[in-house]
Amino acid sequence: MKYLKLIRANLFRNKRRTVLTMCSVAAALFLFVTLRSVLTTLDDAKEVGSETRMVTRSAISIVFALPEAYYQWLQTVPGVDNVTWASWFGGVYRDPKDFFATFAVDAETYLPMYPEINVPAQQREAFLAERTAAIVGSGLMERFGWSLNQTISLRSSIYSPSEEWPFTIRAVYEPTNPSFGDENFFFHYDYLYEKSQYAQPGWYIMLLSDPAAAASVAETIDEHYKNSRAATRTETERAFQTGFITMYGNIGFLLNAIGMAVFFAILFVAANTMMMSARERVNEQAVLKTLGFSDGLLFALVMTEAAVITVVGGVLGVATAKLLFGLTGFQGAGFLPGFEIKWSTAVVGLVIAVFLGLISGFVPAWQALRLPISQTLRRVA
Amino acid sequence: MKIPVIYNLRSLRQRPVSTLTTAVGMGLVVLVFIAMMALSRGFRAALVDTGSRENVIVLRKGSDTELVSGIGRNTAQTIAAVPFIARGPEGRPMVSPEVYVLVSLDRLTEGEALVVARGINPEAFEVRKNVEIVEGRMIKPGSPEILIGKSIVDRFANTGIGDKINFASRDWTVVGHFAASGSAFESEIWGENEQFMPAFRGEVFQSVTFRMEDPSAFESIKTSLESDPRLQVDALREYDFYAGQSALLSQILNFAAVFIAGIMAIGAIFGAINTMYAAVGARAPEIAVLLTLGFRPFSVMSSFLLEATMIAVLGGLLGCLFSLPINGIVTSTTNWQSFSEVAFAFRVTPDLLLRGVLFAVVMGFIGGFFPARRAAKQPVVQAARQA
């Protein structure tokens, strides 16, 4: 602690150099935690799927619908408490590039199964009472500037694409779990059925009375429909969600590779700074040794100096990222629901900053440790 | 009077560690930039190469992907009868109606993917110039046989010749592998239309693709097809259609490339600034001598700018060098626009390498600017006293 003044004085020796290096580290750490957060967000998205809900979809792939008749039989499956269904609508509001998820659901059975869709009781009643009503996530309301009870129209990229479908927003939900996303749009399946002859359930969701029975329930259902026109594949909702995430492919590898490149690039910048400043201070270090500062103490002082630069830069970078993404509500254009820089990610970032400091400071610290006193003094005098 | 370049070269050599660490730092930035752009271009190339400028693809009106399109048999027959379709060697029109669905298959590595299963007739190989069977044989009409695109073969199970894959509740025998010059078709499974229709969506195709007799007449062909009230279709040049399918993902990748490389560049530039300031500081006596001799301050400034740029170019070349091994590495992802899995290779092109070096030059220039100006503005007397 008492050496703090000495370390600080050395850092301010060349303010510009210290500040620029800190900013470099800040930029690198900003990038680091952002990339890592993409991965943590995707990981969390897997967690949205609950273990007590199961999804039954067409065995071919999710793009094939299932018959409405399945609803009756699914309710009779032992271990299944409730059944509901949903369909992908592919809704577009004005610009197709402004993506958001739209679902046609059997509202009476769907809402009880998804407590994540948290709406005030009054709005829920209003929604259930009206066929053309919609429940919209708070984030989506904000994105498009919609207000409660407003009537908007969407087009569907799947059903009669040239037609405009009017909806009245009767409820706004706040997700109880951020990974569920606050930019989803739900409306009545009945409305879809009324307007399109192609309306069919996209997938069924069942609530299990006992999560441990998941495997046997899945087997029962899939066996039953195995040789029918529309064979099914049943799995827990978690597995279903995970399936989607794996469709991204090897994004983890790519982001980690970039992270490594970033780390090394900044390591070089920081190490260069430390070496430049060490070169200038050789004489002073010899003087300190003359006064009795031990080799080990000087080693520690140089390492600490390097660590201070990288940790301050690291804190700056991580804080900027956390603030920036927090304030702008960035969600990767809908692909990264609930995106945030978590505290655990911030900690990882800071640990990396510390390592950066230790590695970049090592060579100059070692040189300081080994510095021969009289030879150095003689060189200058 | 210009300061000789050899001065800069020698000075760089005198501080090898500083020069190299700065250069390598910049090199890594250039590497990341090139790698991400190569990813984006590889993806786009795979998609863009898929479509030909001489072909027209017809979809149901308002469909933005083949997946949601539906064209009944009658409509398909009407389209096949229009006069602007080119004729094949045996006089048959070069038109290919196709079923298009997505099938969920488990990857050999973890996870699953939605793979395109396309129904074809033999004409498909005529209409699409760049597709050919490289192993095995063509499917026999009336059999549940399939062809597997080259890039699927290594990444999914049961794809060898003679193997059976199960989907849509039946077994399909793999009889051949096909290549399509790296385009998106190589990530597809092809089977016979008549076999796929009952298995999937019934008596409906998703698209009709044909070769134009006169490609320059596209506009009139398009108008003719789209205004026909019996048809209710959209007609696009196949090239444009597939290019459009790549738009979203390649935009995201481009944005990511610029964003990531841009922020890294900030770090690298700051490092360069430090290095150049140190250089200018250490060489104050030399600068004083140059100024005393009569070299103009502007020459001094450009000399240091040049030196900074030289470090940057070195870095840029290193980055290019490091990026060469990436070229051709195959990766795959889901094109969320079409919802289908597509494999593609990183594409490092000479023009991309050039951009990488230019990027480095810009970094060096920005990094060297203020230190170079400081060198030029140095008061001669002060510098000389330091000497």
Add this chain to the structure above:
Amino acid sequence: MALLEVRNLSKVYNRDSQQIPVFEDIDLSIESGEFLALMGPSGSGKTTLLNLIAGLDTPTTGEIVVGGENIAAMSRRQLAAWRSRHVGFIFQLYNLLPVLTAYQNVELPLLLTSLNKRERRDHVTTALGVVGLTDRADHFPRQLSGGQEQRVGIARAIVSDPTLILADEPTGDLDATSADEILTLLQRLNEEYLKTIVMVTHDQRAADRGHAVMHLDKGVLTR
């Protein structure tokens, strides 16, 4: 017993594969409270001898016994600790840390002790008082004249009350007036505060300020 006893001291440098002897077989004895000047032509090894006594370097052969301890046998770490307690070194070029104020420069040796902040402040204030620079405590070296810088150097050398004060050409870079001030200060330290001082110098007038003069020439030390 003498405060400092040097026996059979020799120093040989190994540069590449060459052996360069500086001096061989030197004996020296210094009593507590002495003010000794060490003179000799350039390259005679007087700075080397001073560095050896200060524990900044180790001899090739011989013993250096200070207050009963043979420092020639100590490891680098032991020497560092020993230096912090027993040696106050004054340099020709002052060698103050430019990033620290005068106060902070003088405080440096005390950071190696277990004194708390208040105790350190007392010692530093005293030392600065002795050299007459109390009002310049918060100035940086670049804001001081040469003579003032050297006085800070002396304050730093005495702040931890070391056994020996060693000075390497303390006035070599100063004008006549400042040099005079410094030498007077050193004399005061010796006569009033009873500090033992060994000073390497070129200047005969500086050497005359001490009790005795030693000459080191061609590896031979004469009193």
